Amino acid sequence: MRMEGVWKKTLVVTFIFIGFLSLAQTKGDFSFVEGQIPFEIFVTRNDSLTINDILKDTTLFAPITDHSEKTHPKDIFWIRLDLGKELPFLTSGNTWYLVYNSFDHAELFYWGNQMISKKAIGRFDNNTAGNQIKSAKYFSETRVDSNYIINGRYLFLKTKRVLFIENLKNWKFGYTKVSIKDLLSWNDTEQFLYSYIFVGIAGLMTIIILVFFGYFRRWEFLMYSLYTMFMLIYAIKDEYVFFHNFLPNNPLFKVWLFEDITFFIGIAYLLFALFYLNLKKEDRFLYYIALFSIYLHIIFLLVDFAYYFFDNYMAHIHLMKVLPIWDSIFSTLFVVYVLIKTKKLVYYLFVLGVTPFMIGTGVHFYLKGDADPMGYYNKVPLYIGSTIEIIIFAFALIYKLFLEHIERLNFEQEALLNKNKALMAQISPHFIFNALASIQHLILTGKNSIALNYLRKFSRLARNVLESSIELYATLEEETKMLKDYLELESLRFDNAxxxxxxxxxxxxxxxxxxxxxxxxxxxxxxxxxxxxxxxxxxxxxxxxxxxxxxxxxxxxxxxxxxxxxxxxxxxxxxxxxxxxxxxxxxxxxxxxxxxxxxxxxxxxxxxxxxxxxxxxxxxxxxx
Incomplete structure (x- = not known):
């Protein structure tokens, strides 16, 4: 079938194109620092240890030797930064900037006011002194005074990574003389450009489709506008901070909630599929499978909120990994089932739209690699796949309305034809009754010869009248011929009066x-x-x-x-x-x-x- 060939070609081309863009994405490096700082770590789950306990035993620290070692939400990492070789450069001025991985929770211990002091620098810490670097999503900076050095050589950090699992080989520390938090390269600008284009398309389509819902009152329009809105929020949650103004002043809750947008995306998308494909009427099996998946998303969402309130970070991480896997399996089986079981163009349009989205999200989630665990630098495939899908589904929604409009017109035309047939059927007995009454009148008045002549002409006319109960229209020639026969009969009936x-x-x-x-x-x-x-x-x-x-x-x-x-x-x-x-x-x-x-x-x-x-x-x- 032609549509199957189109779908297969679209699948191959989209996969190659989006996959190539994924490989071409900038993963971010550490070239923006003026120098790197060697470090050693000490891993523990004992949260009662203080900086004084750590300073008493310097043998606790060791360099990272196992490059496969990863973080765990329950692990506490004490980090000792060795500034010995860099001291002449760092102490040549009053202040410098420490560049470090953007830890979820982190405290910097330094020498100040004749004692060891600390300040919060984690991204989820209240009143944090750390600032995320725009050109490097995984790194932040904090200002350090030259006299902060402990024992003339070290700085210490106490850190935790709670919302995702990170390979320790990604950890780097460096320094700069000036702040670089607002520094942007051309690669960074290119990333923002893709983001702006997607925001424009998705935002515009959200508004347009919502207007269509207000006019047509069709639930598939509402569900798809909600889907595009949630997709827009998810895709740009890291670039645009104005969303944060509408949420509580709790950095961890904000990030947690933005990650849970994926549940809302899945729910809105499945509801759109239910209404767009009319699954309740067209395919009860798919209908119940989709309902099951919707309820599963809702349960996952409620469970994840429970994880937040009970600080079960590891369960949250696993759940956020399970969800894309389930959605990928469900979407793939859904597409295969549709291609095998149905031949309707509306279904093929749905498959054509969902395919680039599946590929884009698949590349975003599964090809990001250890160096990019949150997929910060792998969003362009997501933007492209979602944009193609939004355009296709915008057409598909309009096309469905067009089909339904044609179907409604055909129904109205058929109803009109049936109504005309019914009206015509009422005329036929009316005419025949009048003619028979005339024949009866002629016979009763003794005009038998006239009655016979009348009956002969009437039989020919009656046949035409009975046929007219089936045919709704006739040529003008047939109409005038019928009218001539009728006038002859009436003239004969009334003695040429x-x-x-x-x-x-x-x-x-x-x-x-x-x-x-x-x-x-x-x-x-x-x-x-x-x-x-x-x-x-x-x-x-x-x-x-x-x-x-x-x-x-x-x-x-x-x-x-x-x-x-x-x-x-x-x-x-x-x-x-x-x-x-x-x-x-x-x-x-x-x-x-x-x-x-x-x-x-x-x-x-x-x-x-x-x-x-x-x-x-x-x-x-x-x-x-």
Whole structure:
């Protein structure tokens, strides 16, 4: 199938493109420092140890020899910075800046006020003296006075890493003479550029789709706008600090909450899939699987909040690793199931949209490596995959609306056809009943020969009338032929009590123009029965003509009967509230005509003395 080929090509191209960008991303280095500081560490889980305990036993510290060793949320790392070789440079001025890994919790111990003092420099510590470096997400700086040195050589740090597991080989310490927290390179600017583009696209689509929801009241629009909003927050949570202004002044809680945005992304995305694919109606199996995944995300979210309040950091780390794995497995199986089980274009569009998103998030989460455990430098694949997906789904949502609009139009057209058939079916017995009554009248009055002639003509006309109950329209040629047969029958029935003429404009293509069948007959019938026959004296003439008028056919029925306002009798069907059933049905058929609503205009004719000269009926029938 053509759509399957498109999907496969999209998958391959997107994977190669996003994977290449992932490999090309800048992982960040340590070249921005003026010099590096050697260090040794001491790992413990005894939080009661003080700096004085540490200073009593210098053998506790050792350099990092196992490059596979990683942090654990329960571990406390005491770090001894050896400034011996760098002292001449560091003490040449009053202050310098210590550059260090952005630890979650950290205290710097230094010599001050004739004693060992400390200050908080961790990113989750209140009143921290550390400042994160914009050009290096994993590093921060803090100002150090030249006389801070302990024992003329050292600085000590007590640190903890609680929100992610980090390889100790990534730890580096250095120094600069000036602050570099606001320093940005071209690579950093490039990262921000990708971020700005994604913010613009995702933000704009969030607003547009939300407006569509307000107009159409379709839940898939609301769910997708929420998804794009959560995705936007997650993707830029590290670059834009204005989000932090709306949250409590608790750095750890803020970061924890931003990481939990992934749960909200999953919930909104699954709800979007439920409504967009109409799974409750179209596929009950997928519907229950999606519901299970939604409930699982909600449970994970509640459990993770419990982990926060009980300081269970390791469980949080494992949960944040399990979630992407579950989402990847679920999404892959979902896509495979859809490709195997369904052939609907709406489903293929969903797969086409979800594929680049899956690849982008997969690259972001699984190809970041030990040097980038939080994926700070691996977001471009996420931006690209999400942007492609947002554009595809914006089209898919509009396309679904278009399909539903076409389906609704087809349904309305079918309903209109059925209504016209029902109306036409009501005209047929009405006409046949009148004709049979005329034959009965001829027989009862002893006019048997006339009745036989009438019956022969009637049988031919009746066949056409019965066929009209099935066919809603006829050519103008068929309509005029039917009308001619009808006028002959009526003239025969009433002993040529009136004369008639039938005129068709020459330039009309009577074999091509289609109009509602028998649309003129009820008006002709009323002109004869209620206009001409009641007339006692004078000319009784009926003139029926068909003319072209712009994009319509005009049928003009002009009689010289008594008129609707005759003083000799009350108003007849044209003006009466009790119109004949045939007229009511015919007017209703005109209103539902497939090329537009037709019109009926009734004109009363008078002479200069206000005496009635008859009635003119103009039927306007739109045509192609």
């Amino acid at each position: 009136f004369s008639y003429t039938l005129e068709i404009e020459e330039q009309l293509a009577i074999d091509e123009i289609e109009i509602p069948f028998m649309i003129s007959q009820p008006f002709v019938e009323n002109a004869i029965l209620h206009g001409l026959l009641p007339k006692k004296q004078g000319v009784k003439k009926l003139h029926v003509s068909f003319k072209k008028s712009k994009n319509a056919i005009m049928c003009i029925i002009d009689d010289t009967g008594i008129g609707r306002n005759s003083s000799n009798q009350p108003k007849r069907p044209y003006g009466s509230k009790r119109k004949s059933r045939g007229l009511n049905i015919t007017i209703a058929r005109l209103e539902f005509w497939q090329f537009g609503s037709g019109e009926v205009e009734i004109i009363d004719k008078f002479d200069n003395n206000k005496a009635s000269l008859g009635t003119k009926v103009i039927i306007t029938i739109p045509i192609k």
